[in-house]
Amino acid sequence: MSKSAIGVIGVGLMGAGMAHRLLAAGHPVHVVAHRNRAPVDALLDRGAQEAPDGTALLDRCDVLLTCLPNADVVEILADALVPSFRAGQIWIDTTTSRPGTSVQLAERLGERDAIFADAPVTGGPPQAEAGTLASLVGCVEQHCPAIEAIVGTYSKTIRRFGAPGSGHAAKLLNNLVTQGTMILLSDAYQCAAKIGVDPQALYDVMMTGAARSGTLQNAVGPALEGNYAGAKFTIANAAKDLRYAEALLAQSAPSRAPLAAVLADRLSALARAGHGDDFVSTMLKPETS
Known part of the structure; x- marks a missing residue:
């Protein structure tokens, strides 16, 4: 056939x-x-x-x-x-x-x-x-x-x-979680570096508890070895996805939309600063903030 x-x-x-x-x-x-x-x-x-x-x-x-x-x-x-x-x-x-x-x-x-x-x-x-x-x-x-x-x-x-349309809605909700997690991880590890918290120890603990995620493993694990390309997804694409997610929430669950807007703003600001083509895992770099 x-x-x-x-x-x-x-x-x-x-x-x-x-x-x-x-x-x-x-x-x-x-x-x-x-x-x-x-x-x-x-x-x-x-x-x-x-x-x-x-x-x-x-x-x-x-x-x-x-x-x-x-x-x-x-x-x-x-x-x-x-x-x-x-x-x-x-x-x-x-x-x-x-x-x-x-x-x-x-x-x-x-x-x-x-x-x-x-x-x-x-x-x-x-x-x-x-x-x-x-x-x-x-x-x-x-x-x-x-x-x-x-x-x-x-x-x-x-x-x-x-x-039709429900697959894209599900993907936006998925990306709201994954890219939101990426932003939180970048904040946590930027903070750890500034206050003297051992990032490897923090990673080891996170990997054994409720903070464990694919984003943690794929982005932070390599970054600890100097590889900031663990999450091969650009900041510009992540910003776009969170804008779409923000619009989806604004239409269907308006009270839930403000956080998505804040996350999208963070990524959009990085894109405007010239980091749009960089992978989201580069947010873990001390100079990307």
Whole structure:
């Protein structure tokens, strides 16, 4: 039985790993140019095909998979591509996007008898390459098997959260916790350095108690050895995600939104100061405050 042809737009740190897993699973993969040519060429070396633009890519594929910087880019792409969707084609968006954007896209594609699913992921580039990401899916229930067949090539865990938009809502809540934790950890370890508290001892204790988390292990552990790239997620992206989370809370639980706003402000200030492209784990550096 032939595998669905997949078009991938956004082969950056995460998208490239997903595309490699799709190729390994036997799917014909088509890509378009990326600002960083290296991952495109690496995929072409493994058998992917390059399309000149998104419309040509969509014409060759059964499924479009996107991994883009933000919801605004998704919406611009949608305006260009939605008119070209055929009945039965699927768009799976793994961007950390606004839930409302996903709801609107599902409606627009539904008018063309096409399918939309939001399926952002948790995990980083190593997990994408290894196929051990977690996918947070929002889609019509009857479409779930078709979505799982694709995202299952790069995901160890797949959960459907409800209708289109719910996957992105779940991802924003997840990132509110993870990036909030990152900020708290950076504050705690900046303070420890200034008052003479042994950071290694603090880490050892945290790793044995309720403060233990993946963020603690992935970011602080390497930082104690001088490696501030343990959490490979940029400050600019984290700021964007917390802005989206703030808007989600303001709409659904207004009394809970102020803290998200404070956290987003912290990250936005760092981005304005020139740290937007730095990984969030660099907030542990004494000079990044």
